Amino acid sequence: MDRIDLLKTFVTVVNEGSFTNAALRLNTSNQLVSKYISQLEKKLDVRLFNRTTRKIHLTEAGYQCLQHANHILESMNDMEGQLGLLSTQVKGTLRVSAPVSFSTLHLSSCLSAFQKQFPDVSINLQLNDRKVDVVDEGLDVALRAGVLSDSSLVAKKITTIKLALCASPSYLKKYGIPEHPSQLKPEHYLEYSHVNYENEESELIQALKANAQKHTPRLTANNGEVLSDVAAQGEGYVLQPTFIVAEALKNQELVSILEDFVPQSISLYAVYPHRKLVSSKLRVFIDFLCEFFKEEPYWDQ
Incomplete structure (x- = not known):
């Protein structure tokens, strides 16, 4: 039983005037209410009620505990209400x-x-x-x-x-259109530095990784737009998502190549x-x- 529930039981006993009425209000047994009050008294190391055969009376410690308990429970209700608004209101x-x-x-x-x-x-x-x-x-x-x-x-x-391997028409006119990743010129690769193809098994990626170990790419950058613009100027080829190169592809500033070898979306x-x-x-x-x-x-x- 957590302390909040113990405090709720205590306040209910005070408000209902007896353990029996509190048990009815809480839909539990008289014995369980008595047990919870005993647990709370044990935790606080004070006596909260003076009990007679017919009535219960708060002790001085009980009055102080009631003030704190009401404050705590009211704060809990306020917090639940505010958080409830956050979960339902779009703001x-x-x-x-x-x-x-x-x-x-x-x-x-x-x-x-x-x-x-x-x-x-x-x-x-x-x-x-x-x-x-x-x-x-x-x-x-x-x-x-x-x-x-x-x-x-x-x-x-x-x-x-989707991904696309792209080069400009002028680049392809000068160096030819590759039909296989092995025909790519590794020194012309424009590399995006943040990409991680560690687990990618496509033939194209394997070729790019192998070439990168042997040759330093012509340009490495952490921005795909810069790399795509450089590729559009005929300075190499680039592997980029279509959300970057789609417009250039539509305008024929770039041409998609080796489409059968490009990694899956x-x-x-x-x-x-x-x-x-x-x-x-x-x-x-x-x-x-x-x-x-x-x-x-x-x-x-």
């Missing part, structure tokens, strides 16, 4: 971490639409391509692309992310700490992301 601040390029290219329009629909929710957005610790950094949710390994977090899929996830007690502001935010980007996102259509 407050959401602390969100998201990848840089995805956010600058696509998330801003989503956030604008979200806040028009939910004006009482404030967004504190932190852009970072590194893997953040959601709990340690006090975040409500992080958007992550790729394969997730942290089982202590809850992950909700937002959308599918990955996913964008909303990652958050707890499956239970998810606030309404977080729940509607994740649902909004899923509806906005859908299974097949607009940049791939």
Whole structure:
């Protein structure tokens, strides 16, 4: 029996005037009520009631205990009420971490639409391509692309992310269109430094990894937009998600190559700490992301 329940039993006895009436109010036995009062007296090391055959009377310690108990229980009720409002009302601040390029290219329009629909929710957005610790950094949710390994977090899929190996028409005219990963020129690879293909078994990735061990890539950067722009200028080839290169592919500034060898699609996830007690502001935010980007996102259509 925890202390809050002991205090509730004590206050009920006082309010009902007897152990028997308290037992009826609490839907329990007279013996159990007596046991709980004894436990509370033992914990506090005081006598709370003077008992006669017909009545009970609070001792001086009992009066003091009643004042504290009422205050504690009222505070508990207030806290439960306030937290209950947080779980049902869509308001407050959401602390969100998201990848840089995805956010600058696509998330801003989503956030604008979200806040028009939910004006009482404030967004504190932190852009970072590194893997953040959601709990340690006090975040409500992080958007992550790729394969997730942290089982202590809850992950909700937002959308599918396709990958494309790209080069400019001028580059392909100069060096030819490769038909197999072995024909790629490793010194022309424009490498994204944050990517982790440790468990990727595709032939293309294996070739890129093997080449990287022998040759220093022409350019390594932690931003996919920069790499894609350099590729569009004819300086090499790049493996990037289509949310970055889709526009360049449509405008024929880049051309997709070796499509049969490109790794399988990955996913964008909303990652958050707890499956239970998810606030309404977080729940509607994740649902909004899923509806906005859908299974097949607009940049791939």
